[in-house]
Amino acid sequence: SARVPRRTRALERTCAMSTGRRVCKVPKGTRDFLPEQMAIRQRVFALVTSVFERHGAVTIETPVFELKETLLGQYGEESKLIYDIADQGGELLSLRYDLTVPFARFLATHGIVSLKRYQLGRVYRRDQPAIARGRFREFYQCDFDIAGQHPPMVPDAEVLRVLIEVLDEFAALSPYHRQRLGSYQVKLSHRGLLDAILQLCGVPKELLRPICSSIDKLDKEPWDVVRKEMIDVKGLTAPCADRIGQFVTRAGKPRELLRELQADHSLCCGKFGAEEALADLERLFSYLEAMGNVLERCTLNLALARGLDYYTGLIFEAVLTDGSTPLGSIGAGGRYDRLVEDFAGKPVPCVGTSIGIERIFSLMEEAERELAQATGRVIRASKTQxxxxxxxxxxxxxxxxxxxxxxxxxxxxxxxxxxxxxxxxxxxxxxxxxxxxxxxxxxxxxxxxxxxxxxxxxxxxxxxxxxxxxxxxxxxxxxxxxxx
Amino acid sequence: SARVPRRTRALERTCAMSTGRRVCKVPKGTRDFLPEQMAIRQRVFALVTSVFERHGAVTIETPVFELKETLLGQYGEESKLIYDIADQGGELLSLRYDLTVPFARFLATHGIVSLKRYQLGRVYRRDQPAIARGRFREFYQCDFDIAGQHPPMVPDAEVLRVLIEVLDEFAALSPYHRQRLGSYQVKLSHRGLLDAILQLCGVPKELLRPICSSIDKLDKEPWDVVRKEMIDVKGLTAPCADRIGQFVTRAGKPRELLRELQADHSLCCGKFGAEEALADLERLFSYLEAMGNVLERCTLNLALARGLDYYTGLIFEAVLTDGSTPLGSIGAGGRYDRLVEDFAGKPVPCVGTSIGIERIFSLMEEAERELAQATGRVIRASKTQxxxxxxxxxxxxxxxxxxxxxxxxxxxxxxxxxxxxxxxxxxxxxxxxxxxxxxxxxxxxxxxxxxxxxxxxxxxxxxxxxxxxxxxxxxxxxxxxxxx
Structure with missing residues (x-):
């Protein structure tokens, strides 16, 4: 029939002609998990789930594919990495790209205005796989989000506490686990504060997002390189870029840097909402101190800008370090107050975190193998008693x-x-x-x-x-x- | 670009022009699960998993899509229900249709020749959804399979014991559960015996599968209708159909019917392998008696033929009843000794069962709601203490x-x-x-x-x-x- 694509017909012919065996490999960028790996993965999932449930979160499930329309325009440039289902008649569908957009769609579909939920599920990105660096086309995301109208910064604080609690629980499993997962830092920033700073430095409104994505490169590039991009590529003036540089290269202990920023009269001039963002951060810090002083694990870091467009307030990223050098992200998130409104009439503010579960899994696998070797025990795949x-x-x-x-x-x-x-x-x-x-x-x-x-x-x-x-x-x- | 299909471009235009809200529904034939439903689903999964693990099974995971080639030609007419991923360059992919073919591919990929594994996962069928009857396009399968060269019928017996144990555990939860899941029957048959009977009745080899699929309709149609199809559509002679009718309308207590068949000289003539199949069944029955006499829950039923081509020995189906009337399948399976060989060089015989987990889930949901009502408790979605x-x-x-x-x-x-x-x-x-x-x-x-x-x-x-x-x-x- 006309519906069958040319390549499929060719494949069918090849299979029909072939008298030999079928190929037996997995698609590029995907993996099978063997029983022993599954035993470790299940321990990882159980530990994360127990922390989420300790905070009263419930779980939901959404389909692995959504209407293509639901995902369109949510991921900016990354949209080209979305897997589409073939048009076989009926609706146009795409595999989910993350769990955040489906969660917002879920809240809108069911008219839910308040929910603390976690979700573990596989997502799909048609990216160039980098197996050695742990980048796959099919991988798990593990999200904890709080939706609803609440007093400012309280759910934000609990989300951060949950992220920190998860990481600390893994580190507490054994010295082998602590060695790999015990040293991390949570960088905090605030979209509202960044936008205010950029506007005070003279960035025109239409350049706010492009300049943000330049700033976001500061974890990989030195300021000089980023400054050059701002001027040569994004079209800022040199004095404007230099004013930005005075802010976004600043990072330090949260309370200290906050005090400095609050004392900065150029920021607190009643324009662009910097005061409100700083007040937000001050509230957040109090709640984090109340919740077992997890603020100690955090830094305030104005170089953190985060790629995704949908964030509106607090943004954060947990970075593994080996004491000093950063070893990559192990969890991230932020506040997105307008995503649900995009689907439904009602505004439902949300804040959430995604745990870097695949990264944790590979570090767990290493730690568990070392632990098993040191104790002379086997890693058990079955539960036979x-x-x-x-x-x-x-x-x-x-x-x-x-x-x-x-x-x-x-x-x-x-x-x-x-x-x-x-x-x-x-x-x-x-x-x-x-x-x-x-x-x-x-x-x-x-x-x-x-x-x-x-x-x-x-x-x-x-x-x-x-x-x-x-x-x-x-x-x-x-x-x-x-x-x- | 030339890659973007016409319909996608039209959709992008619509979204760009629209100033209103996005639609927020799930794709046809799929579902969201709300927190309370998830709590019940997790109890169902936990119970099934605990039975599987009690029998020493390990678990694995395979990607949600496979190379299109892996699935081609495995599902006969049902192949048209497979979801393909859009051709966006790279490999041709399809969403998995069941967990059995990916399991066989998994064994071949990793060169595993012996494994007792369970797997819970979602599968995809582009079927006409019938929500009221519980037929969805995305649904869970829940499989337990034993792969490897073993003495005849021992793994087959354990697979049946596992199926029966799962159903009995659900029924034991409360009187409300027992009422819905307590009454069932496991129909047993054997592909080798059926093939022998058909050949002894004079069915030519090339008609064995078509006649089998006629026989498979006996759970819905009376013998007269099936007989007519055999003669008018499949081209058998009337005497040949009548000879078949004498066998395939027979069902009864396993030991009794087995004795009758063993005494039947027309069957046991040393041709077509009927004796071997009957000896298989006799062995199976002894093992089922040893394993807590689960043979009592079984009938031998020669009208059971099962649709899928890959079965080679024992086949079975568990059917819920309300005492007398059958209410539909709640689990099924059989032996498939040649599927792994199809991928790899080595033959790895397998037998397994798939539990009707979505059916069990909806019965559980009813039972749990009644139980909650009767005890005045709420169904808890969160675990907050x-x-x-x-x-x-x-x-x-x-x-x-x-x-x-x-x-x-x-x-x-x-x-x-x-x-x-x-x-x-x-x-x-x-x-x-x-x-x-x-x-x-x-x-x-x-x-x-x-x-x-x-x-x-x-x-x-x-x-x-x-x-x-x-x-x-x-x-x-x-x-x-x-x-x-």
Whole structure:
């Protein structure tokens, strides 16, 4: 039919002609996750989720694709990286690019005006993959957002506290984790303050966004290079750029820099809203101090401008460091008060953070492997608690019956599928997978209605009556294993 | 550019011209999930996952799209329902249609020859949605599969046991759950047996699959209609169809029907492999009896043929009933020994089941709502354990400080963001969300370094010193709440 694109027809012909095997690779920029990696990923997700839930957040789910119209014009230049679904008749669809725009669409669709929600989900960007640097075309985002009309800066403070709490929880897992995730800094800035500064320096309104994106390069380029771009490319005068330079190269302890800015009469002249933005920051700092003084982890940094157009107030970025050198972003976010209004009639102010979950995952993977090596334990992919082992003439059916007893007691049990596997093979199976308990069945045990239990970590061995005593003995061992 | 399709350009024009709001709906056949629904869905996923893990299964993840070539020719007529990604340069991609073909591709990609894995993930079918009947274009599949060379029918038996265990666990949750999920039947059949029967009845080889798909209609159509289709559409002779009819209308208790078939000399003539298939079934039945006699939940039903081409041995389907009338499928699967070989050099036999998780979810949702109504509890979307309540002149910063204390103790705590909210509003917030404990701060409590604790289920009220005593008192209450 006319609907089938030329390339598809060619592919169909190739497949039909080919007598050999199909290729078996994943699409460029995507990954399979193996069982051991999944075990680590699930721990990462569980930890992040537990912090989000500790703050009362609920979760939602939105489709993996949205109407193309929903995403159009939200991402500026990055829009070219959006994956479209083929036009096979019906609606025009695109894979989601982040979780923020779908969240705003969700609030509008359901007329929700107040919500503290988290969401873990995969997003899609048709970018040039850089596997070594962790840039993929399909990756997870992990967002925590607070929507609703609230007293100024209170939800902003809780969002920052959540980001910091997540990072600190990972660092607390072991020295191996602390080494990789313990050293970070949260840079704070404010779109309102930046806009006021730029206008006071004489930047015309239509150049506010372009100049912001120049400023945003200050984490990679020195001021001289950025200044040159402002003058040569964006068309500012040199004195104007120099005035900007006096502000945006400033970064320091939040309270200190705030005091300096408040004392600066050129800023606080009643124009462009600098006072309001500074008052916002002052409120934010008080709340951050109240919430366990997480302000200590922050710096105020006027070089932070953030790329996305939709931010309207506080903006922030958490950067891993090795003490001094920055090692890249591990979380970011800000306030976006007009995005929901773009979909619905009602204005629903929002603030949120996205956790750099893929980055955390790869650092976790390194730390977990080192930790496993240091403790001589395996990284477990399965949760099996008991391996039912047969010796002598005990056959598969007898072992399956014992498995059944354990499953009914909600214990995780397995046995090898072979009719009468060798003891060495069964033991090796348990050791490779880190299964903590062996339940051993020989002919004598069968005749006496008992089971031999062996705990691999301590080499203890006992014999228990089948039924409740057996189950209880296993539960006791497992409880003391997990306390170790 | 030439790459942008005509319809996209038209849409961009419309959006650019429009001064109004964006539409804010989800694509046809997809859904958002609200927080309360998500809470129920997470319980469903947790229960299914716990059964899978109890059987030693590990999990994996594969990309949401595959190379188009991977999916081509796997789904017969249903291939037209596959979503393609737009050709934006680069590879041709399609959204996954199920989790089975990606699993086979995964095994081949990584050269894995033995794996017991589960996978929960969304799949995509460009079908006509039937929301009322629960048919969506984006929905979850929930699969448990065992890959590897094993003694015959042992993994097949465990897969069936897992399916039955999942269904029984849901039914055991409450009488409301039992009413909806307690009554089901697992129909068993065997592709090898069906093929042997058809060949013995005189069906030519090239008609085996077409006749199978006629047989598959027997759950909806009477034999007369199916017989007519075999003769008029598929071209069988009437005597041949009648011979088939004598077999495929047979269903009954597994052991009984198996004995009848084994005694049938027309079947057991050493041709077409019927004896081998019957021996398979006999082995399967012994294992199912050993595993807690789950054979009791099964029938042998020769009318079950299953649509997909890739099955090679055991096939099965779990059907909900209201005692007698079938109410639709709630899980299905079978053995597919040649799918992995299709990708890789090595043959890796597999057997697996897919749980009808979306169906279970909607039944769970009904049951949970009835249960909540009967017990007078709310369905909780958040996991908040403590609401920090201020009275009198206690302000937000004081409440945030107490929240911080609780968060540090890993308790889930919230407070209202208002500066000094009314007591009635704070209480209502807790009651609507089912938050079990209030931590009350007045000026007196602040001065004395204590907190008033109120347990809403029992109306108990106590006062505790801040710090460890407070945390311990809350933990004790929460533990006894969850034991209720």
């Amino acid at each position: 008991v391996l039912v082992v047969g010796i002598g003439k005990v056959d598969l059916v007898q072992r399956l019956k014992l498995c059944d007893e354990l499953w009914r007691a909600h214990l995780a049990a397995e046995c090898l599928y072979a009719e009468r596997p060798k003891m060495a093979r069964q033991l090796q199976y348990a050791l490779e997978r880190g299964i903590p308990v062996l339940a051993i069945l020989g002919e004598d045990e069968l005749a006496a209605g008992v089971v031999g239990l062996k705990r691999l970590s301590t080499q203890e061995q006992i014999q228990m009556q089948r039924g409740p005593p057996l189950v209880q003995a296993i539960r006791d061992w497992l409880a003391s294993e997990s306390n170790q | 403590v609401l920090v309540v201020g009275i009198g002149k206690v302000d937000l910063v004081q409440r945030l400080k107490l929240c911080d204390e609780l968060w540090r103790a890993h308790l889930a705590a919230e407070c209202l963001y208002a500066e000094r909210p009314k007591m009635a509003r704070q209480l209502q917030y807790a009651l609507e969300r089912g938050i079990p404990v209030l931590a009350i701060l007045g000026e007196d409590e602040l001065a004395a370094g204590v907190v008033g604790l109120k347990r809403l289920s029992t109306q108990e009220q106590i006062q505790m010193q801040r710090g460890p005593p407070l945390v311990q008192a809350i933990r004790d209450w929460l533990a006894s709440e969850s034991n209720q």
